[in-house]
Amino acid sequence: MKIPLFRLAVLVACITPGALLLYGAFVTGDLGINPVETLQHRTGATSLQLLLASLAITPLRKITGWSWLIKVRRMLGVWAFVYGFAHFMSYFAFDRLFSLAGVAEDVVLRRFVLSGMVSLLAMLPLALTSTKGWIRRMGGKKWQRLHRLAYVAAVAGALHFVWKKKVLTFETIAYTMSVLLLLGYRLVEATRKRRPSSTRQAPAA
Amino acid sequence: MLIKKAGDIPASEITPESVYNNRRHFLRAGAVGAVGALAGGLWARESLGGTVMPQDELPGVVKSPLSTDEDTNSWEQLTGYNNFYEFGTGKDDPARYAHEMNTDPWSIKVDGNVGKKGDYSVDDLIKPSQLEERIYRFRCVEAWSAVIPWVGVPLKDVLARLQPDSDANYVAFETLHRPDEMRGQRGRALRWPYVEGLRMDEAMHPLTLLAVGLYGRALPNQNGAPIRLVVPWKYGYKSIKSIVRIKLTKDEPPTSWNIANAREYGFYSNVNPEVSHPRWSQEYERPLGGFLKNKKTLMFNGYADQVASMYAGMDLARFH
Numbered sequence: 001m002k003i004p005l006f007r008l009a010v011l012v013a014c015i016t017p018g019a020l021l022l023y024g025a026f027v028t029g030d031l032g033i034n035p036v037e038t039l040q041h042r043t044g045a046t047s048l049q050l051l052l053a054s055l056a057i058t059p060l061r062k063i064t065g066w067s068w069l070i071k072v073r074r075m076l077g078v079w080a081f082v083y084g085f086a087h088f089m090s091y092f093a094f095d096r097l098f099s100l101a102g103v104a105e106d107v108v109l110r111r112f113v114l115s116g117m118v119s120l121l122a123m124l125p126l127a128l129t130s131t132k133g134w135i136r137r138m139g140g141k142k143w144q145r146l147h148r149l150a151y152v153a154a155v156a157g158a159l160h161f162v163w164k165k166k167v168l169t170f171e172t173i174a175y176t177m178s179v180l181l182l183l184g185y186r187l188v189e190a191t192r193k194r195r196p197s198s199t200r201q202a203p204a205a
Numbered sequence: 206m207l208i209k210k211a212g213d214i215p216a217s218e219i220t221p222e223s224v225y226n227n228r229r230h231f232l233r234a235g236a237v238g239a240v241g242a243l244a245g246g247l248w249a250r251e252s253l254g255g256t257v258m259p260q261d262e263l264p265g266v267v268k269s270p271l272s273t274d275e276d277t278n279s280w281e282q283l284t285g286y287n288n289f290y291e292f293g294t295g296k297d298d299p300a301r302y303a304h305e306m307n308t309d310p311w312s313i314k315v316d317g318n319v320g321k322k323g324d325y326s327v328d329d330l331i332k333p334s335q336l337e338e339r340i341y342r343f344r345c346v347e348a349w350s351a352v353i354p355w356v357g358v359p360l361k362d363v364l365a366r367l368q369p370d371s372d373a374n375y376v377a378f379e380t381l382h383r384p385d386e387m388r389g390q391r392g393r394a395l396r397w398p399y400v401e402g403l404r405m406d407e408a409m410h411p412l413t414l415l416a417v418g419l420y421g422r423a424l425p426n427q428n429g430a431p432i433r434l435v436v437p438w439k440y441g442y443k444s445i446k447s448i449v450r451i452k453l454t455k456d457e458p459p460t461s462w463n464i465a466n467a468r469e470y471g472f473y474s475n476v477n478p479e480v481s482h483p484r485w486s487q488e489y490e491r492p493l494g495g496f497l498k499n500k501k502t503l504m505f506n507g508y509a510d511q512v513a514s515m516y517a518g519m520d521l522a523r524f525h
Contacts, residue, residue, distance in 0.1 A: 033286035034296065034349060036496050094491075095498045105486070112484040163484060167394040167465060169294050 010072040014079040017046040036094045043090060047083035048157045048175060050076050055154055055182045074130050081127035084120045112163040119156035122149045154179050256284050262421045265336055266356050271412060272340035278351045278493050280420050287427045289446060290394045291387040299427035306386045308431045317452035320368030327431050331417055334358035339414055341437035344476045344506045348498060350490040355435050356418025361409040369453045376408040377458035378434060379450035395461050401445035402458035406515050412437055438508040440474045471525040476506035480525045
């Protein structure tokens with residue numbers, strides 16, 4: 001009983017920020033005084049938050065032993081991409097007026113835009129291969145290796161946010177710390193796993 | 206046909222119905238509550254606009270021929286969307302928190318290379334001059350723009366009365382520093398107090414305004430009450446708010462955004478579509494109230510005819 005309800009709650013949490021934006025845009029017409037900025041900021045922040053949430057699943061599972069958490073990881077990742085794509089489109093449409101040359105100029109000249117693009121492009125193959133069919137077709141190992149691109153997406157996404165801000169804020173610090181913590185955990189885990197094999201290789205004195 | 210009866214479950218294993226229901230309710234209520242709180246929080250943040258325009262008008266304001274005839278932004282837009290980091294880095298933080306600043310009494314210290322040093326009230330500085338309405342274009346470094354009906358007096362008239370001496374090459378300004386009333390100053394987004402400066406010829410330029418009003422009303426706190434600078438051909442952050450000190454100096458004074466990030470923000474900070482901000486193009490701007498970043502940014506924010514001569518021969522990319 002616990003899992004469907006949990007999945008439903010996470011789904012609602014994933015949809016809510018977007019639903020609020022649509023409601024603000026089309027029902028009340030109130031997305032603040034600079035609606036485009038609101039749209040861009042919210043879609044971007046939600047994307048990064050969901051991406052970090054998806055990366056938090058594995059450490060949380062290992063620490064708490066709640067293996068059922070895995071049931072929402074793909075959902076979080078897919079929604080992170082959905083918001084990331086909406087974020088890009090709001091920039092492409094409102095800031096760059098659908099000019100690919102304009103986007104290219106930004107990517108080449110500005111690390112702030114480049115990092116955002118890297119994050120989105122890193123998420124693209126993950127979103128495309130997010131179905132059960134693809135896991136089967138690729139095989140678990142290969143699929144998992146591909147999905148480590150999520151680490152790239154997270155680092156690039158956090159950099160994108162930090163470089164956007166003019167000064168250090170609570171948010172920039174929170175995102176940076178989250179990424180360091182989530183990737184640091186994996187690094188520690190990986191070295192811990194490797195250590196026994198390296199001691200085995202060492203010749204007995 | 207025989208149907209096997211399922212084995213009885215021991216009574217101890219059965220969750221009482223009330224507990225079962227309670228638990229489900231608890232989980233569901235928790236989930237719904239969390240989502241609701243999140244939604245409510247976002248919503249509350251969004252629906253806060255500017256303030257309502259007060260009734261009381263400033264007396265004796267005349268219109269200025271230096272005004273643009275472009276459509277002005279609304280009171281609500283201009284008072285609900287501000288960069289005033291002393292109250293927080295969010296655009297709606299000033300509208301929300303600036304009322305905590307006490308502007309009465311207000312004193313402005315005048316010192317440095319100047320004849321009439323001393324502490325002045327706003328009226329001391331402003332009253333001898335004629336209040337003018339000046340409708341100026343405003344261009345933020347973040348590539349949004351507005352058209353704003355300020356009320357104020359030319360800074361040059363005020364400075365002339367204060368009698369700068371022959372060593373006065375620059376004018377330095379300082380914003381109120383009062384963390385008790387300006388919650389943004391309890392953090393370290395910038396180094397406090399906020400400081401700005403102009404070269405003497407820029408300060409003495411007829412377009413440079415000491416503003417005390419907006420839309421014919423006294424300046425709201427979030428717009429820099431009770432007295433602020435307006436330099437329409439420079440990025441918005443040069444137009445320092447809530448001034449408590451004017452110091453005439455021999456050397457170029459430090460300026461807050463330059464201290465924070467010298468690569469991105471120079472002393473001059475003239476609006477210049479050809480000098481890109483490292484993070485975005487300055488070629489286009491999004492007029493406040495519009496959706497598209499489709500308005501071409503003009504050299505010196507469209508004031509080139511009046512101000513370009515001050516920078517003749519200067520490398521404007523280097524002295525950005």
